[in-house]
Structures are given as C-alpha cells and as structure tokens.
Amino acid sequence: AVVVDLLLPWTTSVIDELRIPRYVLYTAAASHLAIGLHLNANKEGKSLETLAMEAEKEGVIRVPGLPPLKWNEVSKEHKDKSDTFFAGGESYRRFLLGCKGILLNTCYELEGKVIDAVRAVYPEIKLFPVGPLIPEHLLDHSRDLQCEAWLNKQEKSSVLYISFGSWIGIVEKQMSELALALESSKKAFLWVLPVPDPGADTEKFLACVLPKGFQERTSERGLIIPEWAPQHLILSHPAVGGFLTHCGWNSVTESISVAGVPLLCWPFVADQPAICRFVVDGLRIGVDIRENREGIAESGEIERAVRQVMESDDLRERARSLKN
Numbered sequence: 295a296v297v298v299d300l301l302l303p304w305t306t307s308v309i310d311e312l313r314i315p316r317y318v319l320y321t322a323a324a325s326h327l328a329i330g331l332h333l334n335a336n337k338e339g340k341s342l343e344t345l346a347m348e349a350e351k352e353g354v355i356r357v358p359g360l361p362p363l364k365w366n367e368v369s370k371e372h373k374d375k376s377d378t379f380f381a382g383g384e385s386y387r388r389f390l391l392g393c394k395g396i397l398l399n400t401c402y403e404l405e406g407k408v409i410d411a412v413r414a415v416y417p418e419i420k421l422f423p424v425g426p427l428i429p430e431h432l433l434d435h436s437r438d439l440q441c442e443a444w445l446n447k448q449e450k451s452s453v454l455y456i457s458f459g460s461w462i463g464i465v466e467k468q469m470s471e472l473a474l475a476l477e478s479s480k481k482a483f484l485w486v487l488p489v490p491d492p493g494a495d496t497e498k499f500l501a502c503v504l505p506k507g508f509q510e511r512t513s514e515r516g517l518i519i520p521e522w523a524p525q526h527l528i529l530s531h532p533a534v535g536g537f538l539t540h541c542g543w544n545s546v547t548e549s550i551s552v553a554g555v556p557l558l559c560w561p562f563v564a565d566q567p568a569i570c571r572f573v574v575d576g577l578r579i580g581v582d583i584r585e586n587r588e589g590i591a592e593s594g595e596i597e598r599a600v601r602q603v604m605e606s607d608d609l610r611e612r613a614r615s616l617k618n
Contacts, residue, residue, distance in 0.1 A: 297397065303389040315394045321427070323543045324398050324405040325360055325572050326369065326565045327390075328412050332357045333372050335387045337415060342373060359411025360568075361575035367567035395420035399427045399543065404550065404616070407576070426547035428526075441484060441528060444517045448482055451535030454558070454604060455528050457486040458540045464562075467590060469503045475596035477508060481604050482515040484534075486523045496520045529553040535610070536603040541566040546573060554617025556580055556609035558599055560591065579613040581606075 295315040298305050300322065309316045320327055332355075333345055340348075346365065349355040354362035365373075390396065401423050402409060409421055445453065456472075458464060464472070469487075476483050489499045500509065500520060509518065525545070528534060529552045538558040539545045546569060549557060557580035559570040573580040581599045583591045603609060 295394065298393075303385050306385070306389050306392070310392070316392075318390060318393045318396045319399075320396050321399045321543075322565055323546075323569055323572070324400045324408045324412065324421075324423070325357075325568055325576075326543075327396070327398070328359055328408050329357050329363070329368060329568060330372050330386070331390070331412065331416060333368070335391060335416075346373065357411075358415055359408035361571055363568060363571055367571055369565045369568065371564070391416070391419065393419075395422055398423045399425040400547070401425055404547070404577075405572075426544075426551055428544065428548050428551075441517065441519060441523055442531070445484070445528070445531045445533045448533035450532050451555070451610070452482050452604075453531075453533045454481050454483045454536045454538060454600060455486075455534050456483060456538040457523070457525060457545070458560075458562075459542045459545060466503050470505055471591060471593045472596055473504050473508045474593035475600060476516065477505075477512055478593065479597050479600045479604075480515075481600060482533075483512075483517070484528060485516065485518045486525075487518055487520055488522065489520045526552060529555075536600075538600075538603075541569040541573065543569060550579075550613070550616055552617075554614040556603045556606065556613050558603045559583065577612070577616065579609060579616060581609070 295317060296305075296309055297317045297319050298309070300318060300320050306316070333342055336345070345355065349365040354364055355368065356362055396419060398405075398409070398421055400409075404426075405423070409423060412419065413421060454476075476485075487500070487503075489496055500518065509516075525548065529537065529549055534553060534555060536556050536558055537545075537549045537553065538560060539549065541557075541559050541561040543565065546557065549555065557573050559573055559580045559582045561567040561570040561582075570580070570582050574582050581602045583599045584595055585591045586595075
C-alpha cells in the first residue's frame with residue numbers, strides 16, 4: 295500500500311493504474327475534510343453554486359457534525375472554482391472517495407462528532423484517526439532561550455502565550471492594537487514575535503512595530519521573544535493560562551493535548567476561520583477576536599477577549615477536561 299499526502303492528488307492515476315492500495319494522509323482537521331466533502335461531493339447532488347446561494351440566503355452553511363459556519367469562514371480552496379482540485383473537481387472526488395482509507399491528523403476524543411457525521415454520510419470512506427501528529431521540531435527544547443527561566447518566576451496559569459505560527463504574520467497596525475490591549479489588560483504575557491529578516495536589527499524592528507515605550511512599561515510582566523521559541527515547552531509550563539493563536543491545526547492540537555488551556559482565536563487564512571468556529575462553538579474552549587468593518591481588531595476588543603480567556607473558570611475547566 296501507498297500513503298499519499300493530501301496535497302499530492304496528481305499521484306492518483308499512476309497509483310491506481312498500478313493497482314496499488316492507496317491511503318490518504320489528511321494533515322488538516324477532520325472538519326476541513328467534512329466541509330470539502332459537503333461542498334464538492336455531497337450526496338444530494340447540489341452544485342457549489344447552489345450551496346453558495348443557500349448560504350447567502352440563510353446567513354450560514356450547515357455541515358453535518360460542525361457548528362454553523364459563515365460563508366467567509368469556509369476555506370477559499372473549497373469554494374474557488376479556479377482551484378481544480380478542491381473546488382468541485384472530479385479529481386477531488388476520485389482522490390478521496392476512491393482511496394482505501396483516510397488517515398486523519400486528529401483523534402476521536404477531539405473531533406468525534408465530525409468523524410461520526412462523515413462516516414454516516416460517506417460510509418464508503420474508511421476513516422482512521424491517527425493524531426494528533428505533532429511535528430518533531432516542535433518537541434525540541436534544546437533552544438529554550440530565556441523563556442523557561444522567566445516562566446518559572448510567574449504565578450500558575452497567569453501568563454498569556456502569544457504566537458501566530460512559523461509562517462503567518464500580522465500587519466503593523468494589528469501589532470500596535472495587540473500591544474495596547476496587552477498593556478491595558480494588566481495580564482502577564484509571553485509574545486513570540488520573530489524578526490522577519492534574520493539579519494535585521496532586532497531592537498529597530500521592535501521599535502517600528504510596537505507602541506513607543508511599550509516594552510519599558512510592560513517589562514515586569516511581559517516577555518517578547520524576537521525569534522524561534524520552544525512552543526511545546528512553553529505550552530506545558532504551569533504558568534501558562536491561555537494561548538492566543540492563529541488557529542493553525544498543529545497549534546490547536548498541540549495546545550489541547552499538551553497544555554489544556556483556553557484558546558484566544560485570531561484566524562487569518564485558509565482553514566483557520568473554520569477551526570476557530572470549531573474551537574469556540576464546537577469544543578467551547580475558546581474566544582474569538584472580532585474585527586471591525588475595516589478588518590481590524592481594535593485594542594478594546596482584543597482586551598475584552600484576553601480578559602475573558604484568562605479569567606473564565608468555565609473555559610479553563612473545559613479545556614483541562616478535554617486534555618485529560
């Protein structure tokens with residue numbers, strides 16, 4: 295048998311011609327799979343255009359096993375016809391419906407409702423939850439910088455950990471709004487804010503993107519790390535009480551399995567908005583940050599969300615029980 299990555303659908307014809315059993319490694323969330331099947335291989339025979347019109351009329355799209363989603367929370371690849379694989383293409387159906395099974399980067403305890411829903415609608419697809427699959431480099435504690443020593447000095451569950459992943463960035467305006475919110479909240483924080491250019495002047499970069507005097511005013515309760523940081527070590531530290539994340543699936547699963555802390559969700563692209571909705575409305579272990587009409591999350595809104603995540607006993611208890 296051959297295990298094929300989700301992003302290698304072009305291998306289908308070659309493998310099938312050789313009559314080799316084919317399995318798909320689905321590294322995204324099971325919810326991503328459920329949305330894709332619902333939009334592009336639904337049993338009712340509805341076209342993508344019909345589903346889009348229904349979503350516009352009702353205000354949401356209803357995918358079995360998931361909380362209601364707004365149309366703009368659906369990944370572009372599932373609804374953009376220019377994407378010949380994901381959006382309505384025959385190759386999508388052949389790749390997924392014709393394989394021997396799909397290995398999911400999730401576990402039943404986390405996405406059981408979604409997995410059951412997909413199995414009910416598509417009994418011909420064999421699903422195997424084998425996750426969470428945490429990349430090995432995230433478990434590396436050898437470059438722990440000064441963060442562990444700093445965390446050791448903080449009170450239990452008092453620190454908000456902030457990281458937007460290894461590839462996502464936020465605009466300068468948003469960095470300033472986030473910084474103002476952190477300052478006003480009076481909460482302790484550890485912010486991983488990598489310098490885009492490894493050769494750039496760190497102090498000059500931080501001075502450009504953060505409000506003047508921010509680091510000095512928050513130095514007693516905040517730590518900014520302008521480079522790679524050991525996320526696994528940080529999340530597993532008892533001082534961490536919340537995680538502000540872009541809702542990348544690896545970060546979400548690592549947080550749940552390692553830390554068991556509430557999530558402050560700030561999604562940007564791809565499947566992140568749908569994962570945010572799953573965390574907030576499905577698992578009920580997170581709070582989302584709402585943007586204004588210009589697409590900017592203002593400092594007051596961010597502060598509200600920070601306080602809710604760091605002060606809610608209900609969120610903390612649900613997150614802890616999900617980890618256990």
